[in-house]
Amino acid sequence: MFKFFIKTCFLVVFVSTSAQQRNDSIPSDSIVYKTNYGLRLGIDISKPIRSLLQDYNSGLEIVGDYRISKKWYAAAELGNEKFTSNEDFTNSTSKGSYIKIGLNYNSYNNWLDMNNEIFIGFRYGFATFEQTLNSYQINTSNPLLPAQINTTPSTENGLTAHWSELLVGFRAEIYTNIFISFSGSYKIMVSITDPVNFKTHYAPGFNRVYTSNTGFGFNYTISYLIPFRKK
Amino acid sequence: MKKYYLFLSLIALLISSCEKDDFCIEPITPNMIVRFYNATNISDTKAVNDLTINISNLDSIYTNVSLDSVVIPLDVTNNQIIYNFSSGSNLDILTIDYEIEEVFVSRSCGFKAIFNNVTITSDVSNDWIIGLTETLENTITIPTINDESAAHVQIFH
Numbered sequence: 001m002f003k004f005f006i007k008t009c010f011l012v013v014f015v016s017t018s019a020q021q022r023n024d025s026i027p028s029d030s031i032v033y034k035t036n037y038g039l040r041l042g043i044d045i046s047k048p049i050r051s052l053l054q055d056y057n058s059g060l061e062i063v064g065d066y067r068i069s070k071k072w073y074a075a076a077e078l079g080n081e082k083f084t085s086n087e088d089f090t091n092s093t094s095k096g097s098y099i100k101i102g103l104n105y106n107s108y109n110n111w112l113d114m115n116n117e118i119f120i121g122f123r124y125g126f127a128t129f130e131q132t133l134n135s136y137q138i139n140t141s142n143p144l145l146p147a148q149i150n151t152t153p154s155t156e157n158g159l160t161a162h163w164s165e166l167l168v169g170f171r172a173e174i175y176t177n178i179f180i181s182f183s184g185s186y187k188i189m190v191s192i193t194d195p196v197n198f199k200t201h202y203a204p205g206f207n208r209v210y211t212s213n214t215g216f217g218f219n220y221t222i223s224y225l226i227p228f229r230k231k
Numbered sequence: 232m233k234k235y236y237l238f239l240s241l242i243a244l245l246i247s248s249c250e251k252d253d254f255c256i257e258p259i260t261p262n263m264i265v266r267f268y269n270a271t272n273i274s275d276t277k278a279v280n281d282l283t284i285n286i287s288n289l290d291s292i293y294t295n296v297s298l299d300s301v302v303i304p305l306d307v308t309n310n311q312i313i314y315n316f317s318s319g320s321n322l323d324i325l326t327i328d329y330e331i332e333e334v335f336v337s338r339s340c341g342f343k344a345i346f347n348n349v350t351i352t353s354d355v356s357n358d359w360i361i362g363l364t365e366t367l368e369n370t371i372t373i374p375t376i377n378d379e380s381a382a383h384v385q386i387f388h
Contacts, residue, residue, distance in 0.1 A: 088255070089341025138333060139259040139341045142304040144289055145312075147260075147344075198335050211253055211338070 033113035034230040037067045040179065042223020044079070049220075057082040057093070059204075063221050065104060070231075073104040075121060077219075081204035090136045092198075096129020098205030100165065115173045117181075123165040125187070127205045130157045131195055156195035161203040163189045163215070177225040182218070189213035253339035258378060260307060260343045263327070266300045266382040270361040273387060276300075279359075281319040286312065300382060307331055307344040318388070321358035327351050329376075345377040351384055362387045 047059035061079035068074055077100040084093045102123035110116060132155040138147040169183025187206055192213070194200050202208055206215045269277035278299040285291040292303055305327060306312045314325045329346040336343050352370045353360050363371040367387055376383050 085338075087338055087341065090338075136342055138307045138344045139255070139336070140304065140307055140344070141259055142262075144286070144292065145304050145306045145308070147307045197333070199338060201338055 035110075035113055035115050036177065036225055036227040036229075037231050038226045038228040040065050040067075040223050040225040042179070042181075042221045044077075044219050044221050046218065046220040047079075047081070057084055059083070061219070063219070063223060071106050073106070073119075074102075075104045075123070076101045077123070077205075079205055083202045083204070083207075084134070085201040085208070087201070089139050090201075091134045092131055092201055093134060094129055094131045094200070094202040094204060096127055096159070096204045098125060098127035098129075098161075098203075100125040100205060102165070115179075117169075117171040119167075119169055119171065119183075121165075121167045121169070121183075123167065123185070125161070125163045125165055125205050127161045127203050129159050129161070129204050130155055131159055131198070131200055131202075132156075133195070133198055156198070159193045159195065159200060159203075161189065161192040161200070161206055163187050163192075163203075163206050165217075169219070177227060179221075179223045179225065181221045181223065183221075185217045185219070187215035187217065189215070253337065255337070255340040257336050257340050258343070259336060259340055260304075261345065261376055261379045262302045262304050263346075263349075263376055263384060264300060264302050264379060264382045265384045265386055267298075268385050268387045270367065270387040273365050277388065279318050279388065281317075283315075283317045285315050287315065302379075305329060305344075305346055305376070316360065316386075318359045323356065323358050323360040324354040325351060325360075326354075345375060347375050349373040349376055349383070353386075359388050360386055 041064045044061035044063060047061055050056040051058050059079060059081040061077055063077045065073040065075035080097045082093065082095040100123040102121055104119045104121040106117040106119050108116060108118040132153050134153050135149055135151045137149045140147050165185050165187045167183050167185035169181055171179050171181035173179050189209065192200055192203060200209055207217050208215060267277055267279050269275040276299040278297050280297050282293055282296050282298060283291055284293045284301060284303060293301060303314060310330065311328050316323050316325055327349060329349040332345050332347055333342050334345055350370065350372045351363055353363055355369060361367050363369060363384065363386060373383055
């Protein structure tokens with residue numbers, strides 16, 4: 001606690017009006033609490049947790065941000081994912097890597113030297129991936145002559161996706177320089193390549209591609225701040 | 232208040248991401264539509280009495296009905312299907328040969344089949360079916376069956 005006070009600095013501003021008459025000057029002491037600036041690195045722990053569920057295969061996402069001012073952070077995510085979309089008539093697996101780059105704005109006014117955030121952010125996302133149609137059944141709606149399930153897989157490589165993303169989240173410093181964060185995002189596809197005579201059902205980083213070319217995502221991250229300086 | 236709105240919008244995002252946004256409403260694999268015409272006056276439709284349609288060893292699609300048009304499925308696992316068309320005790324056999332093209336429709340509908348170079352051949356016995364064309368020939372080829380917007384085949388009897 002003592003160390004805490006040493007580290008803070010005091011700025012006292014005196015206001016004097018005239019040389020002849022001395023007024024009672026009020027020392028308006030504004031204490032500036034410094035917080036750490038630096039590179040924060042972490043991982044998305046929701047992906048390993050979701051891997052335990054049936055609907056998700058595997059994924060790894062490394063998150064990082066760099067504080068550029070009191071309120072603004074430059075942020076990026078880098079990841080790799082494999083996901084199987086099991087639909088009524090098709091089963092397909094998407095596999096690939098993605099990167100997201102953007103900014104976070106912290107709208108939360110911290111107490112003292114606390115370092116928590118309620119942030120909104122914007123990202124540009126890019127993914128390169130492949131999609132394999134594992135199996136499918138022609139949709140005939142006819143019980144008399146049912147279609148067979150075709151299980152010959154076909155893979156289309158070199159698919160890409162570009163999207164923009166808006167996100168909202170919370171971040172809390174649980175120990176010195178260790179943060180946990182939860183955020184949700186809304187994604188709008190800018191451009192995506194579909195396999196020939198098929199459709200991209202899932203793009204890594206974008207998640208499920210909805211009919212309107214939008215998507216949703218959430219992140220639960222744990223990260224460590226490498227402090228460069230205090231400001 | 233600001234925090235409150237942020238929290239609400241986050242919850243809204245979570246809820247909306249769980250919605251199923253797709254139900255299969257697009258047309259899927261088309262059936263073949265057959266219309267029955269009067270062989271002596273080829274521009275008039277003519278209902279078939281006691282019409283029974285079935286595929287060998289399978290349940291009947293129509294049994295003892297009186298209709299001037301029928302909808303019959305084609306087999307997407309084969310390039311041929313043989314139908315028994317009977318009117319009362321008169322039986323005619325229709326052999327339908329085709330090529331299958333698989334076309335992706337949507338996430339919820341999956342793939343549909345469309346049928347190209349469809350050749351329909353009626354057996355020569357002419358028990359009740361007299362012809363498949365306006366010149367009353369026993370065979371006809373249709374370039375494609377890709378929707379159900381109109382009749383594909385005319386049967387004159």
